[in-house]
Amino acid sequence: MNQVLDGIVKALQLIFSGDPTVYGIVYRSLLFSGIATIIAVLWGTPIAMLLGLRDFHGKSILKGLFNALIGMPTVALGLILLLILSKDGPLGFLGILYTPAAIILGEAVLVTPLVVSITTTAIEAVDPEMMNLAKTLGASESQASIAVLKEAMNGVILSDIASFNRATAELGVALLVGGNIAGLTDVLTTDISKYTQRGDFSYAIALAIILLVIVFGINLIIVSARKVKILLTLGGMPQ
Amino acid sequence: MTILVELKNLTKCFGNRKVLDGVTLQIQEGEILALVGPNGSGKTTLLKILAFLEKPTGGENKFQGEIVTGKNAERMRLQSAMVFQRTLLFSTTVYNNVAYGLKMRKMPKKIIEEEVKKALKLVRLEGFEKRSAKKLSGGEEQRVALARALVLKTKLLLLDEPTANLDPKNASMLEEVIATVNRELKTTIVMATHNMFQAKTLPHRVALINDGRIFEVGTAAEIFGKLSKSLASFAAVDNTFAGTAKITEAGTTIVDVGNGVQIEATLQKQGETSVFISPQDIILSKNLLKSSARNVFKGKIIQIADLGLLVKLTVDVGKPFTVQITKRSFSEMALNLNVEVFIVFKASSVQAI
Numbered sequence: 001m002n003q004v005l006d007g008i009v010k011a012l013q014l015i016f017s018g019d020p021t022v023y024g025i026v027y028r029s030l031l032f033s034g035i036a037t038i039i040a041v042l043w044g045t046p047i048a049m050l051l052g053l054r055d056f057h058g059k060s061i062l063k064g065l066f067n068a069l070i071g072m073p074t075v076a077l078g079l080i081l082l083l084i085l086s087k088d089g090p091l092g093f094l095g096i097l098y099t100p101a102a103i104i105l106g107e108a109v110l111v112t113p114l115v116v117s118i119t120t121t122a123i124e125a126v127d128p129e130m131m132n133l134a135k136t137l138g139a140s141e142s143q144a145s146i147a148v149l150k151e152a153m154n155g156v157i158l159s160d161i162a163s164f165n166r167a168t169a170e171l172g173v174a175l176l177v178g179g180n181i182a183g184l185t186d187v188l189t190t191d192i193s194k195y196t197q198r199g200d201f202s203y204a205i206a207l208a209i210i211l212l213v214i215v216f217g218i219n220l221i222i223v224s225a226r227k228v229k230i231l232l233t234l235g236g237m238p239q
Numbered sequence: 240m241t242i243l244v245e246l247k248n249l250t251k252c253f254g255n256r257k258v259l260d261g262v263t264l265q266i267q268e269g270e271i272l273a274l275v276g277p278n279g280s281g282k283t284t285l286l287k288i289l290a291f292l293e294k295p296t297g298g299e300n301k302f303q304g305e306i307v308t309g310k311n312a313e314r315m316r317l318q319s320a321m322v323f324q325r326t327l328l329f330s331t332t333v334y335n336n337v338a339y340g341l342k343m344r345k346m347p348k349k350i351i352e353e354e355v356k357k358a359l360k361l362v363r364l365e366g367f368e369k370r371s372a373k374k375l376s377g378g379e380e381q382r383v384a385l386a387r388a389l390v391l392k393t394k395l396l397l398l399d400e401p402t403a404n405l406d407p408k409n410a411s412m413l414e415e416v417i418a419t420v421n422r423e424l425k426t427t428i429v430m431a432t433h434n435m436f437q438a439k440t441l442p443h444r445v446a447l448i449n450d451g452r453i454f455e456v457g458t459a460a461e462i463f464g465k466l467s468k469s470l471a472s473f474a475a476v477d478n479t480f481a482g483t484a485k486i487t488e489a490g491t492t493i494v495d496v497g498n499g500v501q502i503e504a505t506l507q508k509q510g511e512t513s514v515f516i517s518p519q520d521i522i523l524s525k526n527l528l529k530s531s532a533r534n535v536f537k538g539k540i541i542q543i544a545d546l547g548l549l550v551k552l553t554v555d556v557g558k559p560f561t562v563q564i565t566k567r568s569f570s571e572m573a574l575n576l577n578v579e580v581f582i583v584f585k586a587s588s589v590q591a592i
Binding site: 127129130132133134135136137138139140141143147150151153 | 287290292313316317319320321323325327329330339340343344387388391
């Protein structure tokens with residue numbers, strides 16, 4: 001218990017002293033997760049719009065697949081990506097294994113099912129006549145789809161937050177394809193694991209506190225911001 | 240008169256279900272045409288085809304002499320606008336809702352501002368620009384939806400039961416707007432309606448539709464005069480009854496519509512006739528009211544339909560009567576299926592068709 005309390009005290013000292021090691025890890029975590037989330041949103045949102053707005057053969061299978069992939073164990077995905085990105089793997093030529101790019105790619109793949117599933121659900125919750133409404137007012141097919149997406153904005157934002165949090169909080173992908181190289185590919189989760197194994201609780205606890213603050217803090221900010229009129233109006237405004 | 244729309248042998252199927260079956264219809268430029276038919280008759284589907292939102296399965300749809308295909312439908316849609324039965328507004332301000340179509344057409348900002356202001360004035364919602372569209376009353380929502388379509392000044396305006404969910408005051412206001420738009424802008428209007436009185440007074444022509452087929456088109460006088468029996472047996476419209484009329488000594492008319500139901504009217508009719516009572520003219524009570532109304536019937540509630548702000552009840556008094564009351568009254572009176580109630584309406588509310 002003394003060791004834990006001692007660790008907490010030292011952790012708070014590290015946080016408030018602006019320790020460059022700690023903040024370097026935080027910066028890399030946020031950067032990699034942020035970029036991964038943006039990539040996932042960019043390629044996941046059109047998929048969600050297809051699933052949410054169109055009927056086609058195999059739609060329910062595809063939806064089921066994305067729903068199932070939400071629960072993909074991060075270490076299993078990390079292993080698969082390791083094999084793909086390794087020298088002998090099909091994408092070995094990219095030479096990105098044990099680099100930030102590998103983590104970003106891995107986390108983007110990890111959170112894409114989350115983006116797709118939640119965004120699809122949000123789109124499906126919009127009144128089905130919304131497309132026809134936009135079209136009868138002169139919108140093209142794509143403009144009408146965007147109008148529907150804007151009506152689903154609350155759900156879209158939720159999927160983005162959830163995806164960012166998952167990317168930030170995951171361990172398996174970052175560890176296996178990133179290699180936890182200090183100053184390059186080490187992130188909050190990999191370093192918490194490393195410092196805990198070493199018995200260096202002050203760093204581990206500091207990073208854990210920051211991770212929790214990020215995960216809960218972002219949620220809190222966005223939930224509060226959703227109540228702000230301007231953000232809601234901007235988010236819900238058609239073209 | 241120029242033909243704006245020509246439908247030839249139009250069919251529409253959804254899977255195995257045939258919703259429109261060989262519809263042939265011409266719509267003249269500048270007219271108001273009412274589509275009268277029961278739920279499931281194909282009115283909404285027909286309106287959507289006219290709005291270029293649905294493709295027919297078979298047959299031909301010509302707009303301004305040009306056949307409508309998948310390729311030109313998007314262009315044609317700029318010439319029409321549809322207002323849906325269920326009011327749908329975007330989650331933004333009234334201004335942005337009304338301006339949406341103009342923005343799609345890339346109109347300059349200043350023109351958009353002017354046109355939105357004019358449209359809101361037309362529907363008597365001046366000053367509502369900054370209000371959230373989600374915080375309006377039912378009547379205001381419907382008027383915003385109408386303004387949003389009117390602002391586009393399209394050649395063709397399609398209205399699906401535009402006053403169905405409105406109280407009489409808002410309904411009357413909307414009917415006035417529709418008539419004004421047609422008169423001043425020469426907009427061709429096709430409206431689906433259940434309201435016999437509306438179908439009689441507002442449109443230039445009426446088309447009766449049932450089971451996906453149009454079986455009669457004519458002026459209101461032609462339709463309601465010549466075909467009164469088939470129109471009543473149409474069961475298309477609430478509270479229409481065919482029966483035998485007899486003038487009483489007091490000078491009123493008693494119409495025996497069957498099953499022991501005799502309706503007293505201030506009409507002067509003898510012999511076979513059809514009558515209509517607007518649901519809004521019927522008062523519902525749980526206890527017998529003493530009033531000057533000549534028509535008092537006791538019955539049971541057999542159907543309840545939630546229309547948002549209003550509730551539509553079907554009361555079986557021997558014949559089914561449709562009554563419309565506010566949701567507030569519905570909950571205050573603790574009404575439910577099989578509850579016994581009284582329906583009351585004046586002899587002067589009974590209209591001949």
